[in-house]
Structures are given as C-alpha cells and as structure tokens.
Amino acid sequence: MIDARFAGRIGAFDLHVAFSAPERGVTALFGPSGCGKTTTLRCIAGLERLPGAFAFGYGEVWQSERTFMSPHRRPLGYVFQEASLFPHLSVTGNLRYGQRRAADRGVAFDEVVDLLGLARLMDRAPLRLSGGERQRVAIGRALLSQPRLLLMDEPLAALDRDSKDEILPYLERLHDVLSIPVIYVSHDMTEVERLADHLVLMEGGRVRAAGPVADLVADPALPLAARTGAAAVVEGVVTAIDAPFGLAHVRIDGAEMLVAAAAGPVGTRRRLRIKAEDVSICRVRPVETSILNVLPARVRAVLGREGHQVTVLLSLGEGGGGARLLARISARSYDVLGLTEGDAVFAQVKGVALA
Amino acid sequence: MTGVIVLTVKLAALSTCVLLVLGTPLAWWLARSRHWAKEGVATVVALPLVLPPTVLGFYLLVAMSPEGPVSAALAPFGVRPLAFTFAGLVAGSVVYSLPFVVNPIRNAFEAMGDRPMEAAATLRASPFDAFFSIALPLASPGILTGAILGFAHTIGEFGVVLMIGGNIPGETKVLSMTILDYVETLEWGEAHKLSALMLGFSFCVILAMTLIEKRLRRRLR
Numbered sequence: 001m002i003d004a005r006f007a008g009r010i011g012a013f014d015l016h017v018a019f020s021a022p023e024r025g026v027t028a029l030f031g032p033s034g035c036g037k038t039t040t041l042r043c044i045a046g047l048e049r050l051p052g053a054f055a056f057g058y059g060e061v062w063q064s065e066r067t068f069m070s071p072h073r074r075p076l077g078y079v080f081q082e083a084s085l086f087p088h089l090s091v092t093g094n095l096r097y098g099q100r101r102a103a104d105r106g107v108a109f110d111e112v113v114d115l116l117g118l119a120r121l122m123d124r125a126p127l128r129l130s131g132g133e134r135q136r137v138a139i140g141r142a143l144l145s146q147p148r149l150l151l152m153d154e155p156l157a158a159l160d161r162d163s164k165d166e167i168l169p170y171l172e173r174l175h176d177v178l179s180i181p182v183i184y185v186s187h188d189m190t191e192v193e194r195l196a197d198h199l200v201l202m203e204g205g206r207v208r209a210a211g212p213v214a215d216l217v218a219d220p221a222l223p224l225a226a227r228t229g230a231a232a233v234v235e236g237v238v239t240a241i242d243a244p245f246g247l248a249h250v251r252i253d254g255a256e257m258l259v260a261a262a263a264g265p266v267g268t269r270r271r272l273r274i275k276a277e278d279v280s281i282c283r284v285r286p287v288e289t290s291i292l293n294v295l296p297a298r299v300r301a302v303l304g305r306e307g308h309q310v311t312v313l314l315s316l317g318e319g320g321g322g323a324r325l326l327a328r329i330s331a332r333s334y335d336v337l338g339l340t341e342g343d344a345v346f347a348q349v350k351g352v353a354l355a
Numbered sequence: 356m357t358g359v360i361v362l363t364v365k366l367a368a369l370s371t372c373v374l375l376v377l378g379t380p381l382a383w384w385l386a387r388s389r390h391w392a393k394e395g396v397a398t399v400v401a402l403p404l405v406l407p408p409t410v411l412g413f414y415l416l417v418a419m420s421p422e423g424p425v426s427a428a429l430a431p432f433g434v435r436p437l438a439f440t441f442a443g444l445v446a447g448s449v450v451y452s453l454p455f456v457v458n459p460i461r462n463a464f465e466a467m468g469d470r471p472m473e474a475a476a477t478l479r480a481s482p483f484d485a486f487f488s489i490a491l492p493l494a495s496p497g498i499l500t501g502a503i504l505g506f507a508h509t510i511g512e513f514g515v516v517l518m519i520g521g522n523i524p525g526e527t528k529v530l531s532m533t534i535l536d537y538v539e540t541l542e543w544g545e546a547h548k549l550s551a552l553m554l555g556f557s558f559c560v561i562l563a564m565t566l567i568e569k570r571l572r573r574r575l576r
Contacts, residue, residue: 047473071476072485078477084470087575088492097488098478125574145478 006052031202046071077142083134085126098145132163218324220301254322273355276326293349310334363530367509370448378456386464408514456501463497496571
C-alpha cells in the first residue's frame with residue numbers, strides 16, 4: 001500500500017490530505033486547478049516539506065513524524081509538467097544522468113529507448129526537440145533513474161492535442177510493460193479514464209474521495225458521474241474474436257459486449273470506456289435494431305436533471321448485480337418512461353471504446 | 356615596460372582566480388538563500404561600485420597596515436603585513452572587483468530558477484553533485500562574464516593601487532601607475548603607447564565577452 005498524509009500551509013494555501021492507494025498500477029490525483037494535487041505530489045517527492053508522513057511497500061518510509069529523507073535519497077522518478085531537460089546535455093546525456101547515479105540496473109537503457117521511441121533523437125540537443133519528444137525524453141530519464149515509484153505531474157498538460165495523442169500510447173505501454181507504481185496528477189478526466197486504475201479525487205486542498213476509477217466515475221454521491229462528457233469505465237476480458245465482422249466479444253461483470261476494435265487475442269484484459277451520452281434506455285427489449293449491444297440492466301439511481309438532460313445510473317444484469325453504466329437521456333424521455341430505482345430496463349449502447 | 360605589463364597581467368589573473376573561487380559560492384548563496392542578512396551582504400559586496408576608490412583604498416590600507424586588524428589576525432601564521440606588497444594588491448583587487456564578478460554570476464543562478472536543481476534531486480544527484488553537474492554549466496555565460504569583467508577591472512585599477520600598493524617596481528608598480536609616472540615626467544610618447552594598449556585591450560575584452568556569451572546562451576536556451 002501507498003500511504004500519504006500531509007497537513008500544513010504553504011503560503012496562503014492550506015493543504016490537508018490523507019489517502020491510501022494500492023501499490024500496483026496507476027493512481028491518479030485528480031481535481032480542478034489549485035486543488036493542491038501538484039503540491040501533494042511535491043510533498044511525496046520531498047521537494048516541498050510539510051508535516052506528515054509518506055510510506056509505501058515494505059519499509060520505504062520517506063517521511064514520518066520524526067524523519068525526512070532528502071529528495072535525492074528517495075528512489076523516485078519525477079516527470080514535471082514542462083519536460084525540464086538539462087539544456088547543456090544531449091538527449092543521451094539527459095537519459096544517462098539519473099541512470100549513472102542510480103544504485104541498481106533494473107530498467108535497461110535500450111529497453112527505455114525502444115519503449116519510448118527515442119532512438120532517432122539520441123544525439124540531439126533538447127532545444128531541437130518538439131514538445132512531445134521532450135516529454136518522452138523526460139519520461140525516459142525518470143525511468144532510467146530506476147524508480148520504485150514514478151511521480152508524474154500533468155505530463156501532458158503543456159502539450160498541444162497532437163503531441164498528447166503522440167504520448168498517450170507510450171504511457172499506456174509503460175503501464176502494461178513496467179511494474180512500477182505510478183502517481184499521476186491530472187485535471188483531465190479523459191486521461192484518467194484511459195490510464196488510471198485508482199483515483200484520488202481532490203477539492204480545495206482536501207481529499208474528497210478515493211477508490212478504483214470504475215467505482216468513482218459512476219458514484220452517484222460524486223460530481224464525476226453528472227459532469228458533461230461523463231463515462232463509465234469497466235474492466236473486461238476478451239472471450240472471442242469475430243474476425244469477419246471485426247468484432248471482439250468482451251466479458252464484463254454482468255454482460256458480454258461486442259466491441260468494434262482490435263482488442264487483442266482471447267484472454268486479454270481490456271478496459272472499456274462507455275460514454276453516458278452513448279447509452280439510451282428502453283423499457284422493453286428492442287427488436288431488429290442496428291445497435292450491437294442491448295443489455296438488461298436495473299436502474300440504480302437518478303442523478304438529477306441538468307438542463308434538459310437526466311443522467312441515470314444503471315447496473316448490468318437481470319438482477320442488477322453487474323458493472324455500472326451511466327446513461328444520459330432527455331428529460332422528456334425520462335418523464336415518459338417514468339423511471340424509478342429498481343426498474344428493469346434495457347441499456348442500448350451505441351459506442352464502446354477501448355480505454 | 357614589459358615587466359610592468361607582466362606584473363599587471365599576473366595581478367589580474369591571480370585576482371580573477373581568487374574572485375571566482377570566492378565569488379561563485381557567494382553568488383550561489385545570494386541567489387538561493389532566504390536568510391535575513393542576505394541583502395545586507397549583497398549591499399556590502401556592491402559598495403565598491405559607488406565608493407571612491409580612495410575611500411576603499413584608505414580602509415584597506417588601515418586594515419593591512421602593520422597595526423591594522425588584518426595584520427594582527429595573520430601575524431600568528433607568520434604572514435607579514437600586506438600593505439605595499441603584491442599579496443596586498445591581490446587582496447585589495449579582490450575586494451574592489453568583487454561586485455563585478457558576483458553580480459553576473461548571481462543573476463545567472465537566479466535566472467536558472469529552482470527547476471533544474473529539483474530535477475537533478477529527483478535523479479539522485481546530491482545538492483553538491485547538482486551544483487557542479489547542473490548549476491555551474493547552466494550559469495557558465497554569467498561566470499564567464501564575471502571572470503572577464505573582474506580581470507579587465509583589475510587591469511584598469513588605479514585608486515586602490517595608489518593607496519595600498521605604493522609604486523614599487525616589480526612588486527606593485529602596475530600599468531595604470533606607470534602611465535601616471537610617464538605623464539608626470541612628461542614622457543608623453545611612452546604614456547601614449549601604454550594608454551593605446553589599454554584602449555585596444557579593453558575594446559577586445561568587451562567584444563570577445565559579448566560574442567562568447569551570445570554563443571553560450573544560444574546553446575543553453
């Protein structure tokens with residue numbers, strides 16, 4: 001487990017956070033600008049010093065009531081929002097900087113160069129790189145310092161749309177290939193849905209909620225489910241491939257879905273992202289429809305009206321014991337259907353994306 | 356005349372070395388510290404910029420005279436009083452040229468910001484290690500400016516030398532003093548030669564400094 005707890009003031013900002021997260025996968029610190037997520041990350045790295053404690057795994061105690069380990073003694077990797085490469089060193093020089101000073105050699109140089117597609121850039125000066133390339137080098141540099149915990153502070157926020165799209169696949173590969181736990185600061189829910197397993201939701205210097213991403217995005221008590229662009233995140237396993245139609249059968253909790261994308265061979269674990277606006281609700285099972293996924297479900301909660309739209313929380317399966325889905329329907333349809341909690345309905349899913 | 360030039364260059368080179376060794380850590384402290392006394396120290400360092408060299412030279416003379424506090428402090432180590440010696444001239448030049456070296460280096464360290472040192476710390480570099488591997492190379496244009504300004508300023512020094520150096524050939528008789536001698540003895544031709552030499556030297560120094568600094572900066576930004 002990762003255990004973090006910090007409380008104190010920095011300037012006029014009052015930070016009071018405490019959270020635990022699993023030691024595997026990506027934990028996102030998510031919240032609006034100025035909610036203290038970057039400060040929290042800096043406290044974890046020891047770049048900022050507030051009273052508190054930070055520990056993870058077996059015996060990695062970086063801070064406690066009585067001790068404070070200097071940042072350079074902590075086996076961490078840190079990726080800043082701006083790449084912050086050393087301008088007087090080449091790409092190779094930057095990559096080697098941390099590697100040379102690290103105690104062990106778990107992550108190999110060639111592996112990182114390969115993973116992040118850096119081979120073409122090695123002799124260049126940081127000045128001659130694009131924003132996206134610079135950030136890839138910064139990620140590689142952090143990985144080569146052999147971190148036991150990787151901290152990323154909005155690594156995509158300073159990039160334009162194209163550079164973002166260029167880097168996201170690399171980050172997903174890191175997630176799949178390396179087993180280093182990551183704490184990832186972001187204010188972009190799309191990134192969180194694609195990359196994170198665990199979510200710490202922050203607000204005004206406090207932790208509002210913490211838990212698995214799939215639970216929190218569809219939690220009726222939190223603002224995430226009702227926001228525009230809301231989506232449900234569900235984990236699934238590929239059970240069959242329907243090659244002639246280019247479809248993958250993905251088993252999720254309470255249903256089997258057809259996904260029109262290359263989801264990998266049978267047995268692959270995939271995360272699906274289903275936008276609330278792509279889900280509609282029927283009282284009776286529609287017949288002769290072009291929609292691929294029509295799933296029995298139960299109404300779990302109604303998240304209130306916003307303008308002329310209503311967000312409904314569904315749980316899949318006849319009895320409603322399965323994965324949670326969000327549906328955004330018009331206020332008129334909601335009144336006509338007369339939905340109440342516990343109703344058995346059918347969810348029509350127009351689009352499913354691999355996250 | 357060659358002897359005078361060699362002595363002057365020797366004084367300037369030695370002073371510059373001492374200035375860099377003392378001035379760089381001082382500039383680092385001034386750039387990074389949040390100590391309350393920081394601006395007071397910065398003001399003391401800057402004083403030679405506004406004080407008449409004779410005032411500075413007078414106090415240096417008082418301090419380094421056989422009865423002065425510096426001489427008293429150094430006496431147990433077997434060091435004889437510094438007034439009217441080459442070593443005293445080096446010490447005086449260091450004080451006199453300190454702001455010319457410290458200010459550009461301090462500015463360079465400040466312009467660098469905290470980020471490079473933070474990045475180095477997250478890559479396992481101790482503060483000491485990061486100072487040498489990151490801060491010094493990044494501040495190199497400022498350090499070069501400081502070194503050249505310190506060197507050139509010491510070469511052209513006059514008032515302080517007049518007060519604490521005297522005019523001892525081979526020991527403290529530097530270029531600027533020699534020009535004065537020539538003028539006083541009406542050897543205008545000799546004075547012209549040395550003055551033209553100084554003029555050419557100063558022009559070259561400032562031009563070279565500007566060009567080298569420009570190149571370094573282009574490489575770093």
